[in-house]
Amino acid sequence: MTLYTDNLSGTALQAELDDIRRRLGLAALDEALRFPQYFQIETVRVCNARCPFCAVAQWDKTVPVMPDPLFERIAAELAEHADWVRVVMVQRAGEPLMDKKIVARVKRLKDAGIRRVTMSTNAALLTEAKAVALLEAGLDEIMFSIDSIEREEYEKLRVRLSFDTVMANIRRFFALRNRLRPDFLIRVRGVCFLDPASSHDRPRISRWLHAWDDQRLPHDRIYFKRPHNWGNQHAFDGVPPYEEVFHPCVLPWSTLHVTTMGLVPLCPQDFDARMSLGDVNRDSIAAVWRGEGFARVRRLHREGKRGEISFCRGCRLFDEDAHLEKKLDALADESGSDAPLPAGARVGSDLSLPPPASGGGPGWGDRNEAT
Numbered sequence: 001m002t003l004y005t006d007n008l009s010g011t012a013l014q015a016e017l018d019d020i021r022r023r024l025g026l027a028a029l030d031e032a033l034r035f036p037q038y039f040q041i042e043t044v045r046v047c048n049a050r051c052p053f054c055a056v057a058q059w060d061k062t063v064p065v066m067p068d069p070l071f072e073r074i075a076a077e078l079a080e081h082a083d084w085v086r087v088v089m090v091q092r093a094g095e096p097l098m099d100k101k102i103v104a105r106v107k108r109l110k111d112a113g114i115r116r117v118t119m120s121t122n123a124a125l126l127t128e129a130k131a132v133a134l135l136e137a138g139l140d141e142i143m144f145s146i147d148s149i150e151r152e153e154y155e156k157l158r159v160r161l162s163f164d165t166v167m168a169n170i171r172r173f174f175a176l177r178n179r180l181r182p183d184f185l186i187r188v189r190g191v192c193f194l195d196p197a198s199s200h201d202r203p204r205i206s207r208w209l210h211a212w213d214d215q216r217l218p219h220d221r222i223y224f225k226r227p228h229n230w231g232n233q234h235a236f237d238g239v240p241p242y243e244e245v246f247h248p249c250v251l252p253w254s255t256l257h258v259t260t261m262g263l264v265p266l267c268p269q270d271f272d273a274r275m276s277l278g279d280v281n282r283d284s285i286a287a288v289w290r291g292e293g294f295a296r297v298r299r300l301h302r303e304g305k306r307g308e309i310s311f312c313r314g315c316r317l318f319d320e321d322a323h324l325e326k327k328l329d330a331l332a333d334e335s336g337s338d339a340p341l342p343a344g345a346r347v348g349s350d351l352s353l354p355p356p357a358s359g360g361g362p363g364w365g366d367r368n369e370a371t
């Protein structure tokens with residue numbers, strides 16, 4: 001995609017929409033209205049950390065855990081569309097391992113026929129028993145959020161968490177996975193406050209990337225992503241300023257989010273569903289997805305007017321080229337580079353899906369940065 005900082009022509013907009021269609025593996029973009037292909041289900045909205053770059057202090061925590069009847073209602077509708085749904089992530093705002101029922105909920109989704117059930121976690125509560133239970137329940141993929149392998153730096157970024165506990169839990173999970181489920185995908189993802197072009201920061205990035213070399217398997221993904229400002233809701237030093245952009249975002253065509261309350265927010269940026277597009281306590285997921293709220297969002301994005309939505313103004317969270325990944329690839333290619341990157345290591349995008357047959361993948365939930 002091209003970064004447009006001036007309003008787009010109809011031709012350019014059409015090219016961007018075609019690009020979204022390609023990323024979703026669809027013959028026509030309107031096929032996306034059939035049902036969401038990607039989900040983030042928030043089963044819990046509390047967290048054991050207080051990361052300063054996260055908006056956790058602002059969250060509405062009046063419904064800390066998703067009630068069973070609501071979860072079951074969602075799982076039952078997902079089961080009806082299991083052939084269409086690509087990925088369900090059991091996390092949005094909140095640390096999923098704080099949900100005492102998380103293992104049973106993963107199993108329910110797998111029993112419903114969901115192809116890929118994933119989770120993003122800070123790993124602080126990932127005991128051996130919990131790790132084995134999740135692997136046995138059928139979880140397909142896990143994303144560890146760890147931004148530094150330097151204890152002091154880590155504990156400054158992941159306030160309330162113990163670096164030693166988190167590292168031990170992640171290393172034990174790698175070992176269990178390698179023994180029990182080698183096909184299982186592990187992502188290690190950090191929010192990057194370092195500058196890949198800086199000779200001071202570059203060796204630190206490289207050490208982080210290499211830290212998993214002894215346990216990772218070839219299909220694992222190790223990457224950084226940029227910090228963001230939660231749809232213009234949470235400022236933090238180190239988050240680059242947003243510039244005005246006009247191209248449509250993939251999310252309104254790819255992904256549906258549900259909060260513990262059953263509300264359907266715009267996307268991961270809208271952590272409190274301030275722009276609620278529906279309520280799945282009352283309406284079906286299909287009805288919300290095809291409803292007036294999503295239709296209006298899609299229209300604004302189609303017409304190059306996404307800046308009329310405060311969350312979308314300048315947001316590039318799901319742009320394929322808005323990440324550090326390519327920069328690091330370029331640096332890795334430079335001759336004389338002082339710290340070569342491991343093969344397959346990436347700094348950048350949060351594309352959390354295996355590419356569809358047609359290539360690409362919509363990418364997802366940077367909201368997961370809460371963990």
Ligand code: SF4
Nearest residue numbers: 249267269311312315
């Ligand atoms: S542009 Fe950003 S805020 Fe808008 S829908 Fe996409 S991810 Fe959400």
